[in-house]
Amino acid sequence: MDPTNTSLGRVVPRHAEAKVRAALGDTRVVLVIGARQAGKTTLVRAIGGDSDATWFTFDSSEHREAAAFDPQSFIERDGLTIIDEIQRMPDLLLEIKASVDLDPRPGRFLLTGSARVFQLRDVPDALPGRVESIELWPLSQGEIDSSPDGFVDAAFSQGPQLSHSSEMSRTDYIERVVRGGFPEAVARQGQRRERFFDAYVDGLIQRDIMQLAEIQRIQEMRAMVRLLAARSGQTLVPAHIGNELQLPQSTISRYLGLLEEVFLIKRVPAWTSNLSSRAVSTPKVYFVDSGIAANLLGHDIDGLLEIGGPLGGLLEGFVAMEIARQLTWSEQRVQLFHYRTRDKVEVDIVLENRRGDVVAIEVKASASVGVKDFAGIRHLDAMLGERLKLGLVLYTGPDTVPFGPKFRAMPISALWETHP
Numbered sequence: 072m073d074p075t076n077t078s079l080g081r082v083v084p085r086h087a088e089a090k091v092r093a094a095l096g097d098t099r100v101v102l103v104i105g106a107r108q109a110g111k112t113t114l115v116r117a118i119g120g121d122s123d124a125t126w127f128t129f130d131s132s133e134h135r136e137a138a139a140f141d142p143q144s145f146i147e148r149d150g151l152t153i154i155d156e157i158q159r160m161p162d163l164l165l166e167i168k169a170s171v172d173l174d175p176r177p178g179r180f181l182l183t184g185s186a187r188v189f190q191l192r193d194v195p196d197a198l199p200g201r202v203e204s205i206e207l208w209p210l211s212q213g214e215i216d217s218s219p220d221g222f223v224d225a226a227f228s229q230g231p232q233l234s235h236s237s238e239m240s241r242t243d244y245i246e247r248v249v250r251g252g253f254p255e256a257v258a259r260q261g262q263r264r265e266r267f268f269d270a271y272v273d274g275l276i277q278r279d280i281m282q283l284a285e286i287q288r289i290q291e292m293r294a295m296v297r298l299l300a301a302r303s304g305q306t307l308v309p310a311h312i313g314n315e316l317q318l319p320q321s322t323i324s325r326y327l328g329l330l331e332e333v334f335l336i337k338r339v340p341a342w343t344s345n346l347s348s349r350a351v352s353t354p355k356v357y358f359v360d361s362g363i364a365a366n367l368l369g370h371d372i373d374g375l376l377e378i379g380g381p382l383g384g385l386l387e388g389f390v391a392m393e394i395a396r397q398l399t400w401s402e403q404r405v406q407l408f409h410y411r412t413r414d415k416v417e418v419d420i421v422l423e424n425r426r427g428d429v430v431a432i433e434v435k436a437s438a439s440v441g442v443k444d445f446a447g448i449r450h451l452d453a454m455l456g457e458r459l460k461l462g463l464v465l466y467t468g469p470d471t472v473p474f475g476p477k478f479r480a481m482p483i484s485a486l487w488e489t490h491p
Contacts, residue, residue, distance in 0.1 A: 083110075083210065083214055083215070083254070084214070084217075085110060085114055085207070085214060086211070086213075086214065086220060086399070086400040087103070087114065087205055087206075087207050087399060087400065088114060088117075088118070089400075090205050090399070090400060091103060091114065091115075091118060091181070091205055092118060094203040094205060095118070095151070095177065095178040095181065096177060096178065097177045098177055098178075098201075098202070098203045099171040099175055099176070099177055099178075099179050099180070099201050099202070100167060100171060100179065100180045100182065100198055100201050100202040100203075101178075101180070101181050101182070101202070101203050101205065102157070102182045102183070102184060102188060102202055102203070102204045102205070103115060103181070103182070103183045103184075103204075103205050103206075103207050104183070104184045104185075104186075104187060104188060104204055104205070104206055104207070104334075105185070105206055105207035105208055105209075105334055106185065106208070106209060106253075106333070106334035106335070106359060106360070107185045107271070107274075107275065107279065107333075107334075108253055108254065108255060108271065109207050109208060109209045109210075109253065109254075109334075110207060110209075110210070110254060111155070111183040111185070111207050112128070112155055112183065114207060115153050115155065115181050115183055116153075118181065119151060119153045119181065122150060122151050122178075123150060123151075124150060124151035124152065124153050124181070125148045125150065125151070125152050125153065126152075126153045126155070127145075127152075127153065127154050127155065128154075128155035128156060129154065129155065129156040129157065129159040129160050130155065130156050130159070135159065135160055138160055138163055139160070142162075142163055142166040143166055143169075143170075145163075145166075146163070146166055146167055146170055146180075147170065151178055151179070151180070151181060152179065152180050152181070153180075153181045153182075153183075154180065154181075154182050154183070155182075155183045156183060156184065156185060157182040157183065157184050157188060158184045158185065158186045158188050158282075159282070161188065164188075164198060167180055167198070168198055168201065171201055172201075185279060185333065185334070186279065186283060186332045186333050186334075187331070187332045187334075188204075205399070206399045207399075208252070208359065208392075208395070208396045208399065209251060209252030209253045209254075209359065209360050210252040210253070210254060210257060211252060211393060211396045211397070211487060212247060212252070212393060212484075212486065212487040213486075213487035213488075214252075215252070215257060216487060216488075218487050218488050219487070219488065219489060219490045219491065220396075220397055220400075220486075220487050221397075221401075221489050221490045221491030222394070222397060222485055222486045222487070222489045223394060223397045223398060223401040223403055223405055223422065223491075224401050224402050224403050224491035225489045225490065225491055226422070226430045226460075226461055226463070227403045227405070227422075227424055227428060227430060227460060227461075228403075228491075230460045230461045230477070231461060231473075231476060231477050231478075231479065233461065233471075233479070233481070233485075233489070234471040234479075234481075235471055235481055235482055235484070235485035235488065235489055236469060236470050236471065236482065237469050237482035237483075237484040237485070237488070238469065239467075239469075239482065239483075239484050240467070241376070241436070241438055241467040242372065242376060244386065244389075244467050244483055244484075245372050245375045245376060245382065246372055247361075247389070248361045248362070248365060248375065248382070248385050248386060248389045249361075249362055249365045249366075249370070249371065249372055249375070250264070250362050251360040251361050251362020251363060251365075252360055252362070252396075253267070253271070253360055253362065253363075255267050256268065256360075256362050264362070264366075265366055268362060268363050268366035268367075269366070271363065272296065272335075272363060272367070275333055275335060276289060276292050276293060276296070277289065279333045280292065280329050280330075280333060283329055283332060283333070284325070284329055286326075286329075291316065291318060291322075291326075292326055292329075294316055295312065295316060295318075295323070295326055295330075296330070296335070296367065297367050297368070298312060298315065298316065299312075299330070299336060299356055299358070300358060300363075300364040300367035300368050301368060302356060302384070303356065303357055303358055303364050303384045303385055303387070303388040304355060304356075304357065304383070304384035304385075304387040304388050304391075304419070305355065305356065305384065306341075306351070306353040306354070306355055306411065307327075307338060307353065307354050307355060307356040308353060309323040309324050309327065310323075334359050335358065335359060335363070336356055336357065336358055336359065337356070337357050337358075337359055337392065337395065338354040338355070338356055339354055339355045339356075339357060339391065339407055339408060339409055340352075340354050340408055340409075341353055341354060341355075341408060341409060341410065341411060342408035342409065342410045342418075342421040342423065350410065350411070350412050350413075351411050351412065351413060353411070354409075355409045357387075357388040357391050357392055358388055358392075359392060360392070361385055361388055361389040361392065364385055364388060365385055368381065368385075370385070382436045383434075383436050386434055386436050386483075387419055387434040390419075390420070390432075390434045390465055390483060390486065391407070391419070391420055391434075393486045393487065394407060394420065394422070394432075394486065395407055397486075401491070402491065403424050404424060404425050405422050405423065405424045406422070406423050406424075407420065407421075407422060408420075408421040408422075408423065409421060410431075410447070410451065412450075416446070416447050416450045417447045418431050418432070418433060418447040418448055418450075418451055419432060419433050419434050420432040420433075420434070421451070427458055428458060428460050429451070429455055429458050429459050429460065430459075430460055430461045430462075430463070431447075431448045431451050431452075431459060431461070431462045431463070432462075432463045432464075432465060433445070433447060433448060433463070433464045433465070434464075434465050434466075434483075435464055435465070435466040435467070436466075436467060437466060437467065437468075438466065438467045438468040438469075439466070439468060440464045440466050440468070440472065440474075440480035442474060444464045444480075445462060445464060445474055445475075445478050448462035448463075448464075448478060449462070449478075452477065459477060460477070461477060461479070462477055462478040462479070463478075463479055463480075463481050464478075464479075464480045464481070465481055465482070465483045465485070465486070466480055466481070466482065466483065467482070467483060468480070468482060469482060470482070471485075
């Protein structure tokens, strides 16, 4: 298995490894994309080591110069060629296209990118039908704990039969929110972890984003990143952010796109079934890693323990992004949404599979749940009928508690401790 994160002092198998190996078996070019320091390089090195691959990184100026000088010779190899950080030389994708068209054997190239490569403005439309992209996120809680990470599949297959109990406390969950999933952050404590987060965000803005676009005033981007952290789990209206930062909406929209391209934030679209004309279409925003969001706001464990404090949005983001991680390996092909009406009826997370089946989820930071916490889910149930397979309130308490035939309160740890 992939020794993804040696800084943790142990081998951490990644769920994505099986996906990458399977893709190399029938696809000419495989692209692993994800945030910096999420473990992409270690993953592809481990896979390449099993196949005696040739490895290059475009973080190296020497490798970039060699590729620019003679791109055709650079990529012509007999076995698997691994190229790390391909977004730094996107023109090479045209040479790769020409090569795999002449020699269409599967498993020719394994690429990584710390930006959404095919969304970049300077990337040629080179590889349709020839490439499979696989996202690698920061570590999931299941990968950290060596637990199943099977919640999404179980929720759709078991429905109301799904049950889970937990010994985790509210403090345990807060510790996980503050820690996040970056391997370096998981391996550190206290101020050393905070220093990592500070350096990570600064480096992302000054290095990766500056490579993608000309930004005249970096301080504007920093201010926007902090503002987005404060709005984790809220609907995202660029005009409102522009008003607060005194920036034009066009600039805000551009900055949001850049932050998504480098995997710092994720916008979750609204679920707008034709069953309701009252639904709004505004997306929500989350940070890909809850530890970064908490650090940007200066929230430590003690501060988040306060009742009525700022935990709610961070915990919702933590849950939503754990689910988003699972969607990259679950057998169920599921999309992630939120739901909100003009009358402010809300459901934090709506999961819908290809058949139109729905699992609705609310996230609560409290250790107790009441009937009123299911109001939004019951609203969806009235519209969807049999299509709603399960309505959950995920909370910090210990037990699964029924609130009707299809509704359950369930400990948050079900996300990573449930078998598929």
